[in-house]
Amino acid sequence: MKKLLTAACLMMGLALSPVLAMADEPVTLYSQLGGKESIRTVMDDFVQRLKQDERIGDQFKFTNADRLAGLLTEQVCEATGGPCTYSGRDMKSSHAGMVITKAHFNALVEVLVDSLNAAKVPFALQTDILALLAPMHRDIITER
Numbered sequence: 093m094k095k096l097l098t099a100a101c102l103m104m105g106l107a108l109s110p111v112l113a114m115a116d117e118p119v120t121l122y123s124q125l126g127g128k129e130s131i132r133t134v135m136d137d138f139v140q141r142l143k144q145d146e147r148i149g150d151q152f153k154f155t156n157a158d159r160l161a162g163l164l165t166e167q168v169c170e171a172t173g174g175p176c177t178y179s180g181r182d183m184k185s186s187h188a189g190m191v192i193t194k195a196h197f198n199a200l201v202e203v204l205v206d207s208l209n210a211a212k213v214p215f216a217l218q219t220d221i222l223a224l225l226a227p228m229h230r231d232i233i234t235e236r
């Protein structure tokens with residue numbers, strides 16, 4: 093009888109272990125996005141699309157795609173609760189001196205949505221990400 097109980101307890105423990113392991117890690121927007129590798133994949137695609145975009149592509153003509161995708165990954169990782177620290181310049185100084193209108197900003201957001209759709213990121217997560225980025229328009233748009 094004792095053996096049977098021990099076996100039952102062990103089996104319960106095994107059955108519950110995935111649930112308990114998940115409870116260890118908080119559900120963040122970062123984890124829902126699939127972590128840093130998944131974010132990097134989206135950002136690589138995003139930068140390529142930006143370069144090809146007929147509205148704003150020219151502004152990214154000389155941009156080092158690898159560097160920008162890396163910085164965007166850090167930024168999104170940090171903003172979504174992931175274990176990253178953004179190492180680039182702040183949004184105001186990195187966009188100062190460029191001509192960036194509201195239309196440019198909206199075009200960039202549209203391109204980002206294209207990349208998120210291509211990566212099959214669910215709509216609810218997309219809106220969460222956009223909500224994090226939207227307030228940055230104050231520091232990024234230079235022409236009002």
Ligand code: HEM
Pocket residue numbers: 148151152154155156160163164167179180181182186187190192196197198200225226228229232
């Ligand atoms: C939410 C919107 C945006 C975010 C999160 C964002 C983010 C960034 C980041 C992280 C960098 C790199 C900063 C560094 O060099 O340290 C950067 C650079 C840059 N951004 Fe943005 N940006 C946004 C909107 C825009 C828009 C609307 C434009 C123009 C259409 C733009 C054009 C550029 C350009 C040309 C660079 C320089 C890239 C280079 O080094 O060649 N950005 N941005």
